[in-house]
Amino acid sequence: MxxxxxxxxxxxxxxxxxxxxxxxxxxxxFAASVFKGQKSIDECPKLDREIIERYSDCSGNHNIVDQNRDEHLKMLKDQIAGLDLAAQAKKTGGRFLDGKLTIKILGKSFSVDQEGNIYTDIHVNPWVAIPFLNYIIDGEGLSPTGNWVSFRDLKDGKEGYPLFRKRCEEPMKRVADIYTPLFDDMVHLFNAKQVDEEFESDISVILYPFPKVPVMVCYWMPEDGLASSLNVYFDETADKNLDNGAIFTLGAGLAQMFEKLAVRHGYSEAEFHN
Ligand code: SF4
Structure with a gap:
Protein backbone atom coordinates (compact mmCIF):
# COMPACT_ATOMS: atom_id res chain seq x y z
CA MET A 1 0.00 0.00 0.00
CA PHE A 30 -11.34 17.06 -3.21
CA ALA A 31 -7.89 16.16 -1.81
CA ALA A 32 -9.05 17.16 1.69
CA SER A 33 -12.26 15.09 1.32
CA VAL A 34 -10.24 12.04 0.26
CA PHE A 35 -7.79 12.43 3.11
CA LYS A 36 -10.62 12.74 5.62
CA GLY A 37 -12.15 9.57 4.20
CA GLN A 38 -15.25 11.38 2.91
CA LYS A 39 -14.54 10.58 -0.74
CA SER A 40 -12.76 7.91 -2.68
CA ILE A 41 -9.86 8.86 -4.93
CA ASP A 42 -11.51 7.16 -7.93
CA GLU A 43 -14.23 9.85 -7.86
CA CYS A 44 -11.86 12.07 -9.86
CA PRO A 45 -12.46 10.97 -13.48
CA LYS A 46 -9.20 12.55 -14.63
CA LEU A 47 -6.89 10.23 -12.75
CA ASP A 48 -5.07 7.39 -14.51
CA ARG A 49 -6.21 3.91 -13.63
CA GLU A 50 -2.67 3.11 -12.47
CA ILE A 51 -2.74 5.93 -9.87
CA ILE A 52 -6.22 4.94 -8.70
CA GLU A 53 -5.10 1.36 -8.17
CA ARG A 54 -1.98 2.42 -6.34
CA TYR A 55 -3.78 4.83 -4.03
CA SER A 56 -7.29 3.43 -3.78
CA ASP A 57 -6.60 1.99 -0.34
CA CYS A 58 -5.71 5.47 0.89
CA SER A 59 -9.18 6.93 0.46
CA GLY A 60 -12.72 6.56 1.68
CA ASN A 61 -11.82 5.07 5.03
CA HIS A 62 -10.82 6.77 8.25
CA ASN A 63 -9.08 3.64 9.45
CA ILE A 64 -6.84 3.69 6.41
CA VAL A 65 -5.88 7.30 7.16
CA ASP A 66 -5.04 6.31 10.73
CA GLN A 67 -3.19 3.28 9.45
CA ASN A 68 -1.16 5.42 7.03
CA ARG A 69 -0.27 7.73 9.87
CA ASP A 70 0.76 4.84 12.09
CA GLU A 71 2.86 3.33 9.33
CA HIS A 72 4.51 6.66 8.65
CA LEU A 73 5.26 7.02 12.35
CA LYS A 74 6.75 3.54 12.42
CA MET A 75 8.94 4.32 9.42
CA LEU A 76 10.25 7.45 11.14
CA LYS A 77 10.95 5.49 14.33
CA ASP A 78 12.95 2.96 12.32
CA GLN A 79 15.01 5.81 10.88
CA ILE A 80 15.78 7.10 14.39
CA ALA A 81 17.50 3.78 15.13
CA GLY A 82 20.24 4.59 12.62
CA LEU A 83 20.91 8.13 13.86
CA ASP A 84 23.63 9.54 16.11
CA LEU A 85 21.27 11.21 18.58
CA ALA A 86 24.04 13.13 20.35
CA ALA A 87 25.04 14.77 17.05
CA GLN A 88 21.42 15.44 16.11
CA ALA A 89 20.86 17.09 19.51
CA LYS A 90 23.58 19.65 18.75
CA LYS A 91 22.16 20.26 15.31
CA THR A 92 18.53 20.66 16.33
CA GLY A 93 18.98 22.81 19.44
CA GLY A 94 18.26 19.94 21.83
CA ARG A 95 20.28 18.15 24.48
CA PHE A 96 21.43 14.59 24.78
CA LEU A 97 21.38 12.82 28.15
CA ASP A 98 21.07 9.18 29.25
CA GLY A 99 20.54 7.94 25.70
CA LYS A 100 17.74 10.38 24.96
CA LEU A 101 17.54 13.45 22.78
CA THR A 102 15.31 16.10 24.36
CA ILE A 103 13.93 19.25 22.77
CA LYS A 104 11.36 21.80 23.86
CA ILE A 105 8.10 21.80 21.93
CA LEU A 106 5.99 24.84 22.79
CA GLY A 107 7.87 25.00 26.08
CA LYS A 108 7.30 21.32 27.01
CA SER A 109 10.07 18.71 26.98
CA PHE A 110 9.84 15.92 24.43
CA SER A 111 12.46 13.16 24.38
CA VAL A 112 13.18 10.33 22.00
CA ASP A 113 15.40 7.31 22.57
CA GLN A 114 17.32 5.23 20.05
CA GLU A 115 14.31 2.95 19.49
CA GLY A 116 12.16 5.93 18.54
CA ASN A 117 10.11 5.85 21.76
CA ILE A 118 8.80 9.29 22.67
CA TYR A 119 8.71 10.51 26.28
CA THR A 120 6.84 13.56 27.55
CA ASP A 121 4.56 14.60 30.40
CA ILE A 122 1.73 15.46 28.06
CA HIS A 123 -0.35 13.52 25.56
CA VAL A 124 1.51 12.85 22.28
CA ASN A 125 -0.67 13.79 19.32
CA PRO A 126 0.32 12.42 15.89
CA TRP A 127 0.48 16.00 14.64
CA VAL A 128 3.31 16.60 17.10
CA ALA A 129 4.99 13.18 16.86
CA ILE A 130 5.45 13.16 13.08
CA PRO A 131 6.97 16.66 12.73
CA PHE A 132 9.05 16.02 15.89
CA LEU A 133 10.69 12.93 14.40
CA ASN A 134 10.99 14.58 10.98
CA TYR A 135 12.74 17.58 12.60
CA ILE A 136 15.28 15.27 14.25
CA ILE A 137 15.84 13.02 11.24
CA ASP A 138 15.90 15.42 8.30
CA GLY A 139 16.32 18.88 9.81
CA GLU A 140 19.41 20.70 8.62
CA GLY A 141 19.61 22.55 11.92
CA LEU A 142 19.76 26.01 10.32
CA SER A 143 19.35 28.89 12.75
CA PRO A 144 16.41 31.21 12.04
CA THR A 145 17.39 34.36 10.14
CA GLY A 146 14.48 36.51 11.38
CA ASN A 147 13.07 36.85 7.84
CA TRP A 148 9.40 35.87 8.04
CA VAL A 149 7.59 34.35 5.09
CA SER A 150 4.18 32.88 4.39
CA PHE A 151 3.62 29.14 3.91
CA ARG A 152 3.24 29.83 0.17
CA ASP A 153 6.81 31.18 0.01
CA LEU A 154 8.31 28.00 1.43
CA LYS A 155 9.41 25.09 -0.79
CA ASP A 156 6.36 23.56 -2.56
CA GLY A 157 4.16 25.95 -0.57
CA LYS A 158 2.53 27.80 -3.46
CA GLU A 159 0.20 25.04 -4.59
CA GLY A 160 -0.53 23.87 -1.07
CA TYR A 161 -1.21 27.33 0.37
CA PRO A 162 -5.00 27.35 -0.23
CA LEU A 163 -5.27 24.13 1.76
CA PHE A 164 -2.95 25.46 4.46
CA ARG A 165 -5.13 28.55 4.68
CA LYS A 166 -8.21 26.38 5.06
CA ARG A 167 -6.75 24.02 7.67
CA CYS A 168 -4.60 26.43 9.67
CA GLU A 169 -5.16 30.16 9.21
CA GLU A 170 -8.95 30.15 8.81
CA PRO A 171 -9.72 27.93 11.83
CA MET A 172 -7.20 29.88 13.93
CA LYS A 173 -8.89 33.12 12.90
CA ARG A 174 -12.30 31.75 13.87
CA VAL A 175 -10.94 30.87 17.32
CA ALA A 176 -9.29 34.29 17.68
CA ASP A 177 -12.51 36.06 16.63
CA ILE A 178 -14.55 34.27 19.28
CA TYR A 179 -11.95 33.66 21.94
CA THR A 180 -9.50 36.56 21.72
CA PRO A 181 -7.79 35.73 25.08
CA LEU A 182 -6.31 32.82 23.11
CA PHE A 183 -3.22 34.96 22.56
CA ASP A 184 -2.74 35.45 26.27
CA ASP A 185 -3.04 31.69 26.67
CA MET A 186 -0.39 31.18 24.03
CA VAL A 187 2.01 33.45 25.87
CA HIS A 188 1.41 31.79 29.23
CA LEU A 189 0.89 28.16 28.32
CA PHE A 190 3.22 27.75 25.38
CA ASN A 191 6.09 30.08 26.19
CA ALA A 192 5.19 32.35 23.29
CA LYS A 193 7.06 35.63 22.87
CA GLN A 194 5.88 39.09 21.90
CA VAL A 195 7.04 40.09 18.42
CA ASP A 196 9.41 42.84 17.28
CA GLU A 197 7.72 46.16 16.79
CA GLU A 198 8.08 46.10 13.02
CA PHE A 199 5.79 43.06 12.77
CA GLU A 200 3.23 44.15 15.30
CA SER A 201 -0.41 43.64 14.42
CA ASP A 202 -3.27 44.09 16.92
CA ILE A 203 -2.11 40.88 18.59
CA SER A 204 0.94 38.91 17.54
CA VAL A 205 3.07 36.26 19.14
CA ILE A 206 5.94 33.97 18.24
CA LEU A 207 5.61 30.32 19.18
CA TYR A 208 8.43 27.80 19.23
CA PRO A 209 7.04 24.43 18.13
CA PHE A 210 10.70 23.46 17.68
CA PRO A 211 13.83 25.30 18.84
CA LYS A 212 14.80 26.28 15.27
CA VAL A 213 11.30 26.54 13.76
CA PRO A 214 9.59 29.63 15.15
CA VAL A 215 6.03 30.40 14.01
CA MET A 216 4.61 33.91 14.13
CA VAL A 217 0.84 34.37 14.43
CA CYS A 218 -0.51 37.86 13.65
CA TYR A 219 -4.14 38.81 14.22
CA TRP A 220 -5.89 41.98 13.17
CA MET A 221 -9.21 42.70 14.86
CA PRO A 222 -12.23 43.86 12.85
CA GLU A 223 -12.22 47.62 12.47
CA ASP A 224 -14.22 50.29 10.62
CA GLY A 225 -16.14 47.77 8.56
CA LEU A 226 -13.03 45.71 7.76
CA ALA A 227 -13.14 42.04 8.64
CA SER A 228 -10.57 40.56 11.02
CA SER A 229 -7.65 38.65 9.58
CA LEU A 230 -5.03 36.24 10.80
CA ASN A 231 -1.78 35.21 9.15
CA VAL A 232 0.79 32.64 10.11
CA TYR A 233 4.42 33.21 9.19
CA PHE A 234 7.46 30.96 9.26
CA ASP A 235 11.13 31.79 9.28
CA GLU A 236 12.55 31.51 5.76
CA THR A 237 14.70 28.57 6.96
CA ALA A 238 11.65 26.49 8.05
CA ASP A 239 11.67 24.32 4.90
CA LYS A 240 15.30 23.34 5.59
CA ASN A 241 14.50 22.23 9.13
CA LEU A 242 11.19 20.44 8.40
CA ASP A 243 9.71 19.02 5.22
CA ASN A 244 6.70 20.66 3.64
CA GLY A 245 4.27 17.95 4.82
CA ALA A 246 5.51 18.30 8.41
CA ILE A 247 5.12 22.11 8.31
CA PHE A 248 1.56 21.66 7.04
CA THR A 249 0.79 19.07 9.73
CA LEU A 250 2.20 21.38 12.38
CA GLY A 251 0.12 24.37 11.26
CA ALA A 252 -3.10 22.34 11.07
CA GLY A 253 -2.28 20.72 14.43
CA LEU A 254 -1.76 24.10 16.12
CA ALA A 255 -5.15 25.25 14.84
CA GLN A 256 -6.79 22.11 16.25
CA MET A 257 -5.03 22.60 19.57
CA PHE A 258 -6.30 26.19 19.82
CA GLU A 259 -9.84 25.04 19.12
CA LYS A 260 -9.59 22.49 21.93
CA LEU A 261 -8.19 25.12 24.25
CA ALA A 262 -11.14 27.42 23.55
CA VAL A 263 -13.58 24.53 24.07
CA ARG A 264 -11.94 23.88 27.43
CA HIS A 265 -12.73 27.50 28.28
CA GLY A 266 -16.41 26.88 27.71
CA TYR A 267 -16.90 27.71 24.03
CA SER A 268 -18.81 25.17 21.96
CA GLU A 269 -17.14 23.51 18.97
CA ALA A 270 -20.14 24.45 16.83
CA GLU A 271 -19.23 28.12 17.24
CA PHE A 272 -16.01 27.55 15.30
CA HIS A 273 -17.67 25.72 12.44
CA ASN A 274 -20.59 28.02 11.69
S1 SF4 B 1 -9.50 17.43 -11.66
FE1 SF4 B 1 -10.43 15.81 -10.45
S2 SF4 B 1 -10.20 16.48 -8.34
FE2 SF4 B 1 -9.84 18.25 -9.61
S3 SF4 B 1 -11.86 19.23 -9.66
FE3 SF4 B 1 -11.66 17.92 -11.51
S4 SF4 B 1 -12.61 16.01 -10.88
FE4 SF4 B 1 -12.20 17.15 -9.00
Missing part, protein backbone atom coordinates in the same frame (compact mmCIF):
# COMPACT_ATOMS: atom_id res chain seq x y z
CA UNK A 2 1.33 3.46 -0.87
CA UNK A 3 1.49 5.71 2.19
CA UNK A 4 -0.34 9.04 2.27
CA UNK A 5 0.74 11.37 5.07
CA UNK A 6 -1.49 14.35 4.39
CA UNK A 7 -3.98 15.87 1.98
CA UNK A 8 -1.27 17.71 0.07
CA UNK A 9 0.20 14.43 -1.12
CA UNK A 10 -3.18 13.53 -2.62
CA UNK A 11 -3.42 17.00 -4.16
CA UNK A 12 -0.09 16.47 -5.92
CA UNK A 13 -1.58 13.47 -7.77
CA UNK A 14 -4.50 15.49 -9.20
CA UNK A 15 -4.70 17.35 -12.47
CA UNK A 16 -5.35 20.68 -10.70
CA UNK A 17 -7.83 21.89 -13.34
CA UNK A 18 -10.57 22.52 -10.73
CA UNK A 19 -13.07 21.17 -13.28
CA UNK A 20 -15.55 20.21 -10.54
CA UNK A 21 -16.52 16.84 -12.04
CA UNK A 22 -15.85 15.12 -8.72
CA UNK A 23 -18.52 17.27 -7.06
CA UNK A 24 -16.00 19.46 -5.22
CA UNK A 25 -15.32 22.98 -6.43
CA UNK A 26 -11.56 22.57 -6.46
CA UNK A 27 -8.93 19.85 -6.57
CA UNK A 28 -7.76 21.01 -3.14
CA UNK A 29 -11.18 20.51 -1.62
Missing amino acids: TQIKNAMEIFQLLDKSNCGECGDKTCLA
Whole structure:
Protein backbone atom coordinates (compact mmCIF):
# COMPACT_ATOMS: atom_id res chain seq x y z
CA MET A 1 0.00 0.00 0.00
CA THR A 2 1.33 3.46 -0.87
CA GLN A 3 1.49 5.71 2.19
CA ILE A 4 -0.34 9.04 2.27
CA LYS A 5 0.74 11.37 5.07
CA ASN A 6 -1.49 14.35 4.39
CA ALA A 7 -3.98 15.87 1.98
CA MET A 8 -1.27 17.71 0.07
CA GLU A 9 0.20 14.43 -1.12
CA ILE A 10 -3.18 13.53 -2.62
CA PHE A 11 -3.42 17.00 -4.16
CA GLN A 12 -0.09 16.47 -5.92
CA LEU A 13 -1.58 13.47 -7.77
CA LEU A 14 -4.50 15.49 -9.20
CA ASP A 15 -4.70 17.35 -12.47
CA LYS A 16 -5.35 20.68 -10.70
CA SER A 17 -7.83 21.89 -13.34
CA ASN A 18 -10.57 22.52 -10.73
CA CYS A 19 -13.07 21.17 -13.28
CA GLY A 20 -15.55 20.21 -10.54
CA GLU A 21 -16.52 16.84 -12.04
CA CYS A 22 -15.85 15.12 -8.72
CA GLY A 23 -18.52 17.27 -7.06
CA ASP A 24 -16.00 19.46 -5.22
CA LYS A 25 -15.32 22.98 -6.43
CA THR A 26 -11.56 22.57 -6.46
CA CYS A 27 -8.93 19.85 -6.57
CA LEU A 28 -7.76 21.01 -3.14
CA ALA A 29 -11.18 20.51 -1.62
CA PHE A 30 -11.34 17.06 -3.21
CA ALA A 31 -7.89 16.16 -1.81
CA ALA A 32 -9.05 17.16 1.69
CA SER A 33 -12.26 15.09 1.32
CA VAL A 34 -10.24 12.04 0.26
CA PHE A 35 -7.79 12.43 3.11
CA LYS A 36 -10.62 12.74 5.62
CA GLY A 37 -12.15 9.57 4.20
CA GLN A 38 -15.25 11.38 2.91
CA LYS A 39 -14.54 10.58 -0.74
CA SER A 40 -12.76 7.91 -2.68
CA ILE A 41 -9.86 8.86 -4.93
CA ASP A 42 -11.51 7.16 -7.93
CA GLU A 43 -14.23 9.85 -7.86
CA CYS A 44 -11.86 12.07 -9.86
CA PRO A 45 -12.46 10.97 -13.48
CA LYS A 46 -9.20 12.55 -14.63
CA LEU A 47 -6.89 10.23 -12.75
CA ASP A 48 -5.07 7.39 -14.51
CA ARG A 49 -6.21 3.91 -13.63
CA GLU A 50 -2.67 3.11 -12.47
CA ILE A 51 -2.74 5.93 -9.87
CA ILE A 52 -6.22 4.94 -8.70
CA GLU A 53 -5.10 1.36 -8.17
CA ARG A 54 -1.98 2.42 -6.34
CA TYR A 55 -3.78 4.83 -4.03
CA SER A 56 -7.29 3.43 -3.78
CA ASP A 57 -6.60 1.99 -0.34
CA CYS A 58 -5.71 5.47 0.89
CA SER A 59 -9.18 6.93 0.46
CA GLY A 60 -12.72 6.56 1.68
CA ASN A 61 -11.82 5.07 5.03
CA HIS A 62 -10.82 6.77 8.25
CA ASN A 63 -9.08 3.64 9.45
CA ILE A 64 -6.84 3.69 6.41
CA VAL A 65 -5.88 7.30 7.16
CA ASP A 66 -5.04 6.31 10.73
CA GLN A 67 -3.19 3.28 9.45
CA ASN A 68 -1.16 5.42 7.03
CA ARG A 69 -0.27 7.73 9.87
CA ASP A 70 0.76 4.84 12.09
CA GLU A 71 2.86 3.33 9.33
CA HIS A 72 4.51 6.66 8.65
CA LEU A 73 5.26 7.02 12.35
CA LYS A 74 6.75 3.54 12.42
CA MET A 75 8.94 4.32 9.42
CA LEU A 76 10.25 7.45 11.14
CA LYS A 77 10.95 5.49 14.33
CA ASP A 78 12.95 2.96 12.32
CA GLN A 79 15.01 5.81 10.88
CA ILE A 80 15.78 7.10 14.39
CA ALA A 81 17.50 3.78 15.13
CA GLY A 82 20.24 4.59 12.62
CA LEU A 83 20.91 8.13 13.86
CA ASP A 84 23.63 9.54 16.11
CA LEU A 85 21.27 11.21 18.58
CA ALA A 86 24.04 13.13 20.35
CA ALA A 87 25.04 14.77 17.05
CA GLN A 88 21.42 15.44 16.11
CA ALA A 89 20.86 17.09 19.51
CA LYS A 90 23.58 19.65 18.75
CA LYS A 91 22.16 20.26 15.31
CA THR A 92 18.53 20.66 16.33
CA GLY A 93 18.98 22.81 19.44
CA GLY A 94 18.26 19.94 21.83
CA ARG A 95 20.28 18.15 24.48
CA PHE A 96 21.43 14.59 24.78
CA LEU A 97 21.38 12.82 28.15
CA ASP A 98 21.07 9.18 29.25
CA GLY A 99 20.54 7.94 25.70
CA LYS A 100 17.74 10.38 24.96
CA LEU A 101 17.54 13.45 22.78
CA THR A 102 15.31 16.10 24.36
CA ILE A 103 13.93 19.25 22.77
CA LYS A 104 11.36 21.80 23.86
CA ILE A 105 8.10 21.80 21.93
CA LEU A 106 5.99 24.84 22.79
CA GLY A 107 7.87 25.00 26.08
CA LYS A 108 7.30 21.32 27.01
CA SER A 109 10.07 18.71 26.98
CA PHE A 110 9.84 15.92 24.43
CA SER A 111 12.46 13.16 24.38
CA VAL A 112 13.18 10.33 22.00
CA ASP A 113 15.40 7.31 22.57
CA GLN A 114 17.32 5.23 20.05
CA GLU A 115 14.31 2.95 19.49
CA GLY A 116 12.16 5.93 18.54
CA ASN A 117 10.11 5.85 21.76
CA ILE A 118 8.80 9.29 22.67
CA TYR A 119 8.71 10.51 26.28
CA THR A 120 6.84 13.56 27.55
CA ASP A 121 4.56 14.60 30.40
CA ILE A 122 1.73 15.46 28.06
CA HIS A 123 -0.35 13.52 25.56
CA VAL A 124 1.51 12.85 22.28
CA ASN A 125 -0.67 13.79 19.32
CA PRO A 126 0.32 12.42 15.89
CA TRP A 127 0.48 16.00 14.64
CA VAL A 128 3.31 16.60 17.10
CA ALA A 129 4.99 13.18 16.86
CA ILE A 130 5.45 13.16 13.08
CA PRO A 131 6.97 16.66 12.73
CA PHE A 132 9.05 16.02 15.89
CA LEU A 133 10.69 12.93 14.40
CA ASN A 134 10.99 14.58 10.98
CA TYR A 135 12.74 17.58 12.60
CA ILE A 136 15.28 15.27 14.25
CA ILE A 137 15.84 13.02 11.24
CA ASP A 138 15.90 15.42 8.30
CA GLY A 139 16.32 18.88 9.81
CA GLU A 140 19.41 20.70 8.62
CA GLY A 141 19.61 22.55 11.92
CA LEU A 142 19.76 26.01 10.32
CA SER A 143 19.35 28.89 12.75
CA PRO A 144 16.41 31.21 12.04
CA THR A 145 17.39 34.36 10.14
CA GLY A 146 14.48 36.51 11.38
CA ASN A 147 13.07 36.85 7.84
CA TRP A 148 9.40 35.87 8.04
CA VAL A 149 7.59 34.35 5.09
CA SER A 150 4.18 32.88 4.39
CA PHE A 151 3.62 29.14 3.91
CA ARG A 152 3.24 29.83 0.17
CA ASP A 153 6.81 31.18 0.01
CA LEU A 154 8.31 28.00 1.43
CA LYS A 155 9.41 25.09 -0.79
CA ASP A 156 6.36 23.56 -2.56
CA GLY A 157 4.16 25.95 -0.57
CA LYS A 158 2.53 27.80 -3.46
CA GLU A 159 0.20 25.04 -4.59
CA GLY A 160 -0.53 23.87 -1.07
CA TYR A 161 -1.21 27.33 0.37
CA PRO A 162 -5.00 27.35 -0.23
CA LEU A 163 -5.27 24.13 1.76
CA PHE A 164 -2.95 25.46 4.46
CA ARG A 165 -5.13 28.55 4.68
CA LYS A 166 -8.21 26.38 5.06
CA ARG A 167 -6.75 24.02 7.67
CA CYS A 168 -4.60 26.43 9.67
CA GLU A 169 -5.16 30.16 9.21
CA GLU A 170 -8.95 30.15 8.81
CA PRO A 171 -9.72 27.93 11.83
CA MET A 172 -7.20 29.88 13.93
CA LYS A 173 -8.89 33.12 12.90
CA ARG A 174 -12.30 31.75 13.87
CA VAL A 175 -10.94 30.87 17.32
CA ALA A 176 -9.29 34.29 17.68
CA ASP A 177 -12.51 36.06 16.63
CA ILE A 178 -14.55 34.27 19.28
CA TYR A 179 -11.95 33.66 21.94
CA THR A 180 -9.50 36.56 21.72
CA PRO A 181 -7.79 35.73 25.08
CA LEU A 182 -6.31 32.82 23.11
CA PHE A 183 -3.22 34.96 22.56
CA ASP A 184 -2.74 35.45 26.27
CA ASP A 185 -3.04 31.69 26.67
CA MET A 186 -0.39 31.18 24.03
CA VAL A 187 2.01 33.45 25.87
CA HIS A 188 1.41 31.79 29.23
CA LEU A 189 0.89 28.16 28.32
CA PHE A 190 3.22 27.75 25.38
CA ASN A 191 6.09 30.08 26.19
CA ALA A 192 5.19 32.35 23.29
CA LYS A 193 7.06 35.63 22.87
CA GLN A 194 5.88 39.09 21.90
CA VAL A 195 7.04 40.09 18.42
CA ASP A 196 9.41 42.84 17.28
CA GLU A 197 7.72 46.16 16.79
CA GLU A 198 8.08 46.10 13.02
CA PHE A 199 5.79 43.06 12.77
CA GLU A 200 3.23 44.15 15.30
CA SER A 201 -0.41 43.64 14.42
CA ASP A 202 -3.27 44.09 16.92
CA ILE A 203 -2.11 40.88 18.59
CA SER A 204 0.94 38.91 17.54
CA VAL A 205 3.07 36.26 19.14
CA ILE A 206 5.94 33.97 18.24
CA LEU A 207 5.61 30.32 19.18
CA TYR A 208 8.43 27.80 19.23
CA PRO A 209 7.04 24.43 18.13
CA PHE A 210 10.70 23.46 17.68
CA PRO A 211 13.83 25.30 18.84
CA LYS A 212 14.80 26.28 15.27
CA VAL A 213 11.30 26.54 13.76
CA PRO A 214 9.59 29.63 15.15
CA VAL A 215 6.03 30.40 14.01
CA MET A 216 4.61 33.91 14.13
CA VAL A 217 0.84 34.37 14.43
CA CYS A 218 -0.51 37.86 13.65
CA TYR A 219 -4.14 38.81 14.22
CA TRP A 220 -5.89 41.98 13.17
CA MET A 221 -9.21 42.70 14.86
CA PRO A 222 -12.23 43.86 12.85
CA GLU A 223 -12.22 47.62 12.47
CA ASP A 224 -14.22 50.29 10.62
CA GLY A 225 -16.14 47.77 8.56
CA LEU A 226 -13.03 45.71 7.76
CA ALA A 227 -13.14 42.04 8.64
CA SER A 228 -10.57 40.56 11.02
CA SER A 229 -7.65 38.65 9.58
CA LEU A 230 -5.03 36.24 10.80
CA ASN A 231 -1.78 35.21 9.15
CA VAL A 232 0.79 32.64 10.11
CA TYR A 233 4.42 33.21 9.19
CA PHE A 234 7.46 30.96 9.26
CA ASP A 235 11.13 31.79 9.28
CA GLU A 236 12.55 31.51 5.76
CA THR A 237 14.70 28.57 6.96
CA ALA A 238 11.65 26.49 8.05
CA ASP A 239 11.67 24.32 4.90
CA LYS A 240 15.30 23.34 5.59
CA ASN A 241 14.50 22.23 9.13
CA LEU A 242 11.19 20.44 8.40
CA ASP A 243 9.71 19.02 5.22
CA ASN A 244 6.70 20.66 3.64
CA GLY A 245 4.27 17.95 4.82
CA ALA A 246 5.51 18.30 8.41
CA ILE A 247 5.12 22.11 8.31
CA PHE A 248 1.56 21.66 7.04
CA THR A 249 0.79 19.07 9.73
CA LEU A 250 2.20 21.38 12.38
CA GLY A 251 0.12 24.37 11.26
CA ALA A 252 -3.10 22.34 11.07
CA GLY A 253 -2.28 20.72 14.43
CA LEU A 254 -1.76 24.10 16.12
CA ALA A 255 -5.15 25.25 14.84
CA GLN A 256 -6.79 22.11 16.25
CA MET A 257 -5.03 22.60 19.57
CA PHE A 258 -6.30 26.19 19.82
CA GLU A 259 -9.84 25.04 19.12
CA LYS A 260 -9.59 22.49 21.93
CA LEU A 261 -8.19 25.12 24.25
CA ALA A 262 -11.14 27.42 23.55
CA VAL A 263 -13.58 24.53 24.07
CA ARG A 264 -11.94 23.88 27.43
CA HIS A 265 -12.73 27.50 28.28
CA GLY A 266 -16.41 26.88 27.71
CA TYR A 267 -16.90 27.71 24.03
CA SER A 268 -18.81 25.17 21.96
CA GLU A 269 -17.14 23.51 18.97
CA ALA A 270 -20.14 24.45 16.83
CA GLU A 271 -19.23 28.12 17.24
CA PHE A 272 -16.01 27.55 15.30
CA HIS A 273 -17.67 25.72 12.44
CA ASN A 274 -20.59 28.02 11.69
S1 SF4 B 1 -12.61 16.01 -10.88
FE1 SF4 B 1 -10.43 15.81 -10.45
S2 SF4 B 1 -9.50 17.43 -11.66
FE2 SF4 B 1 -11.66 17.92 -11.51
S3 SF4 B 1 -11.86 19.23 -9.66
FE3 SF4 B 1 -12.20 17.15 -9.00
S4 SF4 B 1 -10.20 16.48 -8.34
FE4 SF4 B 1 -9.84 18.25 -9.61
